[in-house]
Amino acid sequence: MKKTILLIVALVATMLLAACGPQFAPTSDPDAGQARKKLVLMSHDSFAVSEDVITQFEQETNITVEFLLAGDAGAALNKACLSKGNPLGDVFFGVDNTFLSRAINCGIFEPYRSPALDSVPSELYLDPAFGLLPVDFGYVNLNYDRRWFDEQGLAVPGRLEDLIKPAYKGLLVVENPATSSPGLAFLLTTIAHFGEDGDYSYLDFWRDLRANGVLITDGWSEAYFGHFTVGSGGEGDRPLVVSYATSPPADVFYSESSKSEPDSGNISPADGTFRQIEFVGILKGTEQREAAEELVDFMLSRAFQEDIPLQMFVYPANGEAALPDLFTRFAEVPVEPVDIDAGAIEANRERWIEAWTETVLR
Amino acid sequence: MSAQLARARSLIYLLPLAFLLIFYFYPLASILGMSLAPDGQLDLGALFDMIFSPYVGRALWFTTWQALASTALTLLLGMPAAYVFARYAFPGKSLIRALTTIPFVIPTVVAATAFTTLLGPRGFINEWLMTAFGLPEPPVSLLYTVWIILLVHAFYNATVVVRIVGGFWANLDPRMSEAAAVLGANRWRVMWEITFPLLMPAIVAASLLVFLFCFTSFGVVLILGGPRYATLEVEIYRQAVNFFNLPLAAVLSLVQLGFTFIVMVVYTRIQARASIPLNMRPQSSTARRPANWRQWLVVGVVNTLLLIVVMIPLLALAVRSVTLGDGPPTLRYYQALTENPTQDIFFVAPIQAIRNSLLIAFVVVVISLALGLISAYLLAGPDRKDSRLVGWLDPLFLLPLGTSAVTLGFGYIIALDEPPLDLRTSLLLVPIAHTLIAMPFVVRSVLPALRGLNPRLREGAAVLGASPTRVLREIDLPIIGRALLVAAVFAFTVSMGEFGATLLIYRPEFPTMSVAIYRALGQPGMLNYGRALAMSTVLMLVCAVGLLFIERFRIGDIGEF
Numbered sequence: 001m002k003k004t005i006l007l008i009v010a011l012v013a014t015m016l017l018a019a020c021g022p023q024f025a026p027t028s029d030p031d032a033g034q035a036r037k038k039l040v041l042m043s044h045d046s047f048a049v050s051e052d053v054i055t056q057f058e059q060e061t062n063i064t065v066e067f068l069l070a071g072d073a074g075a076a077l078n079k080a081c082l083s084k085g086n087p088l089g090d091v092f093f094g095v096d097n098t099f100l101s102r103a104i105n106c107g108i109f110e111p112y113r114s115p116a117l118d119s120v121p122s123e124l125y126l127d128p129a130f131g132l133l134p135v136d137f138g139y140v141n142l143n144y145d146r147r148w149f150d151e152q153g154l155a156v157p158g159r160l161e162d163l164i165k166p167a168y169k170g171l172l173v174v175e176n177p178a179t180s181s182p183g184l185a186f187l188l189t190t191i192a193h194f195g196e197d198g199d200y201s202y203l204d205f206w207r208d209l210r211a212n213g214v215l216i217t218d219g220w221s222e223a224y225f226g227h228f229t230v231g232s233g234g235e236g237d238r239p240l241v242v243s244y245a246t247s248p249p250a251d252v253f254y255s256e257s258s259k260s261e262p263d264s265g266n267i268s269p270a271d272g273t274f275r276q277i278e279f280v281g282i283l284k285g286t287e288q289r290e291a292a293e294e295l296v297d298f299m300l301s302r303a304f305q306e307d308i309p310l311q312m313f314v315y316p317a318n319g320e321a322a323l324p325d326l327f328t329r330f331a332e333v334p335v336e337p338v339d340i341d342a343g344a345i346e347a348n349r350e351r352w353i354e355a356w357t358e359t360v361l362r
Numbered sequence: 363m364s365a366q367l368a369r370a371r372s373l374i375y376l377l378p379l380a381f382l383l384i385f386y387f388y389p390l391a392s393i394l395g396m397s398l399a400p401d402g403q404l405d406l407g408a409l410f411d412m413i414f415s416p417y418v419g420r421a422l423w424f425t426t427w428q429a430l431a432s433t434a435l436t437l438l439l440g441m442p443a444a445y446v447f448a449r450y451a452f453p454g455k456s457l458i459r460a461l462t463t464i465p466f467v468i469p470t471v472v473a474a475t476a477f478t479t480l481l482g483p484r485g486f487i488n489e490w491l492m493t494a495f496g497l498p499e500p501p502v503s504l505l506y507t508v509w510i511i512l513l514v515h516a517f518y519n520a521t522v523v524v525r526i527v528g529g530f531w532a533n534l535d536p537r538m539s540e541a542a543a544v545l546g547a548n549r550w551r552v553m554w555e556i557t558f559p560l561l562m563p564a565i566v567a568a569s570l571l572v573f574l575f576c577f578t579s580f581g582v583v584l585i586l587g588g589p590r591y592a593t594l595e596v597e598i599y600r601q602a603v604n605f606f607n608l609p610l611a612a613v614l615s616l617v618q619l620g621f622t623f624i625v626m627v628v629y630t631r632i633q634a635r636a637s638i639p640l641n642m643r644p645q646s647s648t649a650r651r652p653a654n655w656r657q658w659l660v661v662g663v664v665n666t667l668l669l670i671v672v673m674i675p676l677l678a679l680a681v682r683s684v685t686l687g688d689g690p691p692t693l694r695y696y697q698a699l700t701e702n703p704t705q706d707i708f709f710v711a712p713i714q715a716i717r718n719s720l721l722i723a724f725v726v727v728v729i730s731l732a733l734g735l736i737s738a739y740l741l742a743g744p745d746r747k748d749s750r751l752v753g754w755l756d757p758l759f760l761l762p763l764g765t766s767a768v769t770l771g772f773g774y775i776i777a778l779d780e781p782p783l784d785l786r787t788s789l790l791l792v793p794i795a796h797t798l799i800a801m802p803f804v805v806r807s808v809l810p811a812l813r814g815l816n817p818r819l820r821e822g823a824a825v826l827g828a829s830p831t832r833v834l835r836e837i838d839l840p841i842i843g844r845a846l847l848v849a850a851v852f853a854f855t856v857s858m859g860e861f862g863a864t865l866l867i868y869r870p871e872f873p874t875m876s877v878a879i880y881r882a883l884g885q886p887g888m889l890n891y892g893r894a895l896a897m898s899t900v901l902m903l904v905c906a907v908g909l910l911f912i913e914r915f916r917i918g919d920i921g922e923f
Contacts, residue, residue, distance in 0.1 A: 040787075045865065046884055050705040067708070067870045068787055074603040075768070075866060081606070082775045088786055102606055176589040178600050218584045221471060221883040225891045226478055233686045233888060237483045247886045253703075254887020256687050256694055310704055313885070350605045361590045 037291045042068045042089030042283070044076040048311040049304070057298050063291045073099065073181060080283065081106035087283035090292045093135065093299070095279045098184055100126055101346030109281035112293055116300035119318045124277055126342055132279035135299055138314035139334050140185035140274045142172075142267040143247050145229040145239035156265075157240070160193055160272045163209060170213035173227040173238040178353045180219045185274040186242045187356055188345065192338035193271050203359050210360050230264040245273070245334065246313040249326040253310065261330075268334035275337035278314070375740045378733040378759075378801070384783070385794050386762055389773030396776055397612035412613040422617060425593040428508060428583075429576035432515035436572045437565075439516050439671055440523025446664045447524060448531035450657065451649040458665060460909040462672045463521045463851060467859030467905045468679075469876050470581025471883055472898040476675040477514060477586060478505065479682050486678060506588030514582050517671055519572040522852075526571070529848040530564035530810050533841070536648050562636045563810040570629050571806055574622065574763040580862060594618045598766040608772075615769045622764025626757035634742075634752070634813070676902060683895035687888055695892030699900075708870050710878040712897065716904055719858055719874040723908070726796040726857040727850050733797070734804025734849060741805070742812045759805050762798040770795070771866035789872055795863040796856060803852035811845035812838075850912050858905050875901045 047069060054065055068089050070076035077099050080092050084106060095103040103109065109131030117125070117133060124134035142157070149156050157163055163172060175183030187202075194202040215238060217223040224231040228241040230251065248262035280299055282292045298304055305316035309324050315333075316323075398404055412418065447459060465473070480486050481504050488500035504510040538560075539552045547555070558565075580595045592600075594614050602611035652658045684691045702709035737759050741752050762770075778785040785791055815838065823833050839846075861876045868877055875897060882894035 045880070048704070048706045048708060051707045052705060054707055069708070069868070069870045071771075071866045072603070074606075075771075078603060078606055078772065079775050082772055083779065083786070086779050088775070178589065178604055179584065216589050218589055222474060222585055224886055225883065225894075226474065226482075231886060231888075231891065233891065234688070235479065235482065235484050243886065250886040251888075254885065254889040256689075256692075256888045256892060311706060350607070353604070357589075 037063045037288060038066060039063055039091065039288055039291050039295055040066045040068055040089035041295065042070055042076065042080060042087075042092045044073040044094040045069050045071060046073075046312065047094060050307050050311060053303055053307045056303060057295070061291070061294050061298075063294060065295065077103055077106075080108055084108050085285050087285045090283060090286040090288050091280060091295050092283050093278070093280040095132055095281065096181070097126055097275075097277045097279075097342050098181065098188070098345050098349075100132065100279065100342040103132060103279075103281070104129075105346070108284055110284050110286075110289070112282050112296060114293070114297050114300055116297045116318070119320045120300065121317075121319055124317050126277065127279070132281045133296060133300065134277050134317040135280045136305075136308050136312065136314040136317055137275055137277040139245035139268065139337060140182045140189070140242065140276060141245050141272070141332075141334060143228070143230070143241050143243040143264045144267055146263060146265045148229055148239040156267060158267070159269045160190065160205070163214075163240075164205065164212050166212070168212065168240070170215075171238055172209070172213075172240040172242075173215040173217060173223045173236075174209075174242045175220055175223050176216050176218050177356055180217075181276070182220050182242055182244065184349075184353075185276055187352065188340050189272060189274045189338050191352060192340045203355060206356060206359050214360075216360065228264075240267075244313065246309075246315075246327065246331045249324075249330045250313045252330060253326060266332040268332050270334075270336045271338055273334040273337045274340075275334075276314075277317075374736055378737040378740070381733055381797075382758065382762075386765075386770070386798055389770060389777035390765065391773075392777035393608075393769055393773035394612050394616065397608035409613065412610060413617060418614065418617055421592055421594050421597050421614070422621065424591060425577055425595075425618075426621075428511060428515075428591070428593070429573050429579070432512050432519070432576040432579075433569050433573045435512050435516045436519045437523055437569060439667070440520045440568070441527065441565075442664045443520065443524045443668050444528035444531055446661050447528040448534075449536070449649060450661050451651050452661050456910060456913050457906075458668070459524065460906050460913065461676070462524055462668055463855055463909055464676055464902050464905050465518045465672055466521055466852075466855040467901060468518075468676070468898065469859065469861045469879055470585050472679065472879060472894065473514060473517070473582070473675070474585045475682070475895065475898075476679040477510065479678045480675055481505065481510070505586070506590065508587065508591065511579075511583055511587040511591065513671075514586050515572075515576045515579065517675060518582070519575055520668070520672060522572050522575075523565075523568045525848045525851060526568040526807055526810075527561060527564045529807070529844050530814075531561060532648055533811070533844055534560055534648065563633055563813065566629060566633055566636065567806045567810055570626070570760075571763070571803060573625070574760070574802075577622065578618065578764060578766065580767070595766050599768050602768050602772065611769065615766050618766065619761065619764055623757055623761065626760045626764075627753075630753065630756040630760075633809070634756075679895065680899045680902070683892065683899045686892045686895060695889070695896040696900075698889050698893050699896055708873070708881065710873040710881065712878070712900060715873055715875045715878045715897070716900070718872050719876075719901075720904070720908070722793050722796065722874060723854050723857040725793045726800055727853040729793065730797045730800040730804050730853040731846065731850060734801050734853075735808060735846070737801070737805050738808040738812050742809055760802045763802045767795075767862040767866060770798075771863065774867065787869070789869055791867040792864055792869075792872075792874075793857070795867060796860050797853075799860060799863070800853040800856040803856065804849040807849040807852065808842055808845045811842040815841055847912065847915070850915075851909060854908055854912060855905065858901070858908070875904070 047067070058064055070079045070088070073094055073096060077095055079088065081102070087108070092109070104127060111130045112133070113130045114133055120134055124137060126134070144156055154167060157168055162168060174186055177184040177187040190202040190205055194200060194205050196202065215227060217227065220243070223241055224243055226232060227236040227238045228243070229236045229239045231241070245266050245268060248264045248266060251262040251264050252259060280296055282289065282296060286292050300318055302318060302321050305318040305321035308314060308316045309327055315327070398409065443462070447455065468476070478485060481502055482488070483500045483503065483505070488502050491497060491501050504513070534557070539556050542552045542556050577593070578595045579593055580599065583591050583593050584596055594617060598611050598614045598618070601607045601614060652661050683695055684693065686695065699712040741756050741759070774791065775786055819837050820833050823837055828836065859876065861880070864874060864876060865880065868874065879894050879897045879901070882890045882897065
């Protein structure tokens with residue numbers, strides 16, 4: 001018994017000691033002529049990349065990349081802001097335009113005008129100081145169940161205004177903007193489309209949507225897998241969902257029996273979609289500025305950019321990157337996504353979400 | 363006792379306190395301080411205005427009443443089961459008990475799928491009712507109501523009552539009730555006047571844990587209750603993550619903590635008073651095979667009820683993992699678990715996820731049992747001298763359960779950022795966070811048994827010349843062995859299932875099963891959904907096996923003394 005207790009105490013003590021010790025073994029490789037540098041790329045949970053693409057970078061540059069996934073996009077950015085001056089990583093990927101102003105206000109990014117930006121359309125740079133560089137973008141729009149609408153002989157809604165017609169009663173599921181990024185994007189779309197005041201404001205639209213039986217879920221996966229008829233494998237009860245323009249190609253790519261056509265389709269009315277741009281930046285306080293620049297350049301290069309679509313199901317920012325066949329065939333690029341300023345989003349987010357909550361939920 | 367030994371003993375007692383101080387109070391104080399007084403200046407007026415605002419009041423009100431109602435419902439479901447498990451031996455008992463513990467490890471997103479499969483508008487029950495009675499509309503619509511919140515809370519927490527009350531009950535000497543019956547008391551009178559008072563410490567302990575779990579409920583309220591209902595925990599997340607309004611998030615955290623602390627002070631006072639030294643009996647001598655058809659009926663009805671509430675949703679999930687899609691039943695999604703078509707660098711091979719989850723759970727069981735047992739001795743052991751100190755210490759050990767995962771996660775970022783404590787990106791943070799949640803369960807499971815321990819047994823042994831360690835080994839451990847086993851079960855399940863804190867601090871190179879489920883649910887496509895369902899089923903199986911293994915593992919000679 002004494003031994004057991006001693007063992008337990010020793011274990012706990014070891015844990016505590018280990019906890020206090022250095023976190024990483026020295027990474028320098030004595031065999032290599034020159035020490036390998038180690039970079040930490042901090043990102044959100046949805047970050048994904050092919051193994052061989054990263055290996056290629058590591059071989060070319062003598063830099064080892066470690067990843068730190070720090071929760072959803074909002075939580076990861078907040079952690080970066082909290083660790084200002086003593087950063088958790090060297091490079092941060094995954095600030096999007098709904099969080100852009102918060103990121104800039106935090107002052108956690110070092111300006112870097114990568115030469116690779118020359119291949120990126122200038123409309124995607126939203127940070128004039130180049131603290132944050134665009135890496136990818138996607139569109140939040142409506143997805144519909146093609147078979148369901150066929151069988152019902154119902155026309156697909158062509159505009160946001162259609163969603164409040166009796167024919168579409170009880171068909172739509174939307175994510176809560178307070179807890180979900182596509183939910184927020186859709187709320188912003190309606191604000192840009194209907195405006196805050198006037199005869200028919202975005203709140204009027206939401207009031208009508210509510211009367212027309214819109215269903216609100218907390219996050220994307222509950223909406224898509226839990227309620228959308230396509231995503232749930234027939235169990236759901238909603239043939240219309242707020243999702244991404246690239247969800248149909250993903251539907252084919254991740255189909256169980258390699259189907260050739262998606263069961264879902266895009267509805268991308270003019271002035272009725274939102275473009276989400278994701279940015280990368282070098283964190284202030286990094287001791288690896290040069291290596292960090294190399295990683296940022298690499299993330300904008302064709303090798304990484306062409307890997308993006310099938311990993312994260314968004315579009316590469318680099319205009320020279322080739323798109324996979326699936327994207328060109330099944331994802332619709334919306335003509336005119338709504339235009340809404342990142343500063344206005346940060347300044348009004350809380351107020352808009354509160355007003356929305358009052359109107360739709362209470 | 364020599365002075366040296368006494369010093370060693372107080373050093374051991376300091377271990378759990380040091381653990382809480384470093385990994386709980388310090389990070390928490392840092393984040394609260396930074397949020398409320400960024401310039402070192404605390405604006406009390408503004409603070410009070412926020413605390414007493416109608417917004418906070420509304421959230422607190424809903425949080426409290428739903429937690430109370432959920433606890434009541436959980437007791438209603440759990441108590442008969444605790445009785446049946448404590449007093450009867452019947453075939454399949456340990457399997458059924460292991461199965462009822464599984465909900466504890468099911469991530470909310472997956473539980474939501476299970477309940478939607480069962481109770482949703484196109485769910486199994488509605489489809490059946492519509493065909494059977496020719497109804498045009500689905501008759502059951504529980505989704506996004508407060509009813510489903512209560513039901514799912516009972517589904518998750520029934521096991522707390524079954525395990526803590528049932529475990530304690532099993533060791534109660536049945537002869538006292540038998541004597542009362544012989545003296546002419548009827549069954550109900552025995553129940554009310556003998557059994558309940560003796561069980562009170564365990565019932566109160568279980569109720570408190572259930573209450574706290576429901577009080578800080580995040581996923582269940584968010585996902586199944588729908589966005590209309592918000593607990594304090596949900597509001598903290600919204601304020602901290604979506605609005606980056608750290609001061610308001612801190613105020614909400616303080617309200618949640620303060621309320622938790624008050625509840626716990628009241629509880630620990632009642633608890634310490636309610637416990638009576640008892641003559642505990644080994645379980646083997648208290649559980650009997652049902653003797654007649656009426657007892658079999660009781661066992662049958664109670665188990666059926668449990669099966670319906672706890673196991674049918676789990677079963678629905680497992681069935682769904684092979685029947686998803688249009689085709690015939692398939693193991694396709696299980697096969698897909700091992701495939702990485704995109705060569706994603708964060709791909710989680712199922713065997714690796716299982717290994718990581720089990721490894722973390724093992725570490726958590728060891729640390730939380732060790733620290734929890736020391737804490738329980740500190741609170742109620744024979745060395746306890748100052749009961750006023752205990753009155754304050756006891757609630758402190760429970761406090762981590764009342765803390766929001768986001769608040770603490772952010773606290774780690776700003777507090778543990780300098781050597782020797784730069785743990786912000788350490789692999790160890792996950793087991794540490796799990797231990798913080800598991801420790802209250804360990805302490806709560808062990809305390810009623812430890813307090814019920816008859817001091818005369820110990821004194822007798824000591825008089826007869828037994829050393830303190832021998833007393834511990836031969837008197838204490840056999841008697842609290844059952845409670846330790848219960849504690850181990852909780853530590854294991856808390857770790858296997860924990861989700862919120864894990865996502866905030868996990869390292870991608872060490873993914874667990876719940877991380878794998880979460881990643882699959884983040885991508886569209888049938889294959890990903892199927893993968894999440896398959897991985898959830900694997901998680902259930904691994905847990906069931908782990909729980910059965912723990913049940914077989916005897917501590918001391920429990921059962922045979």
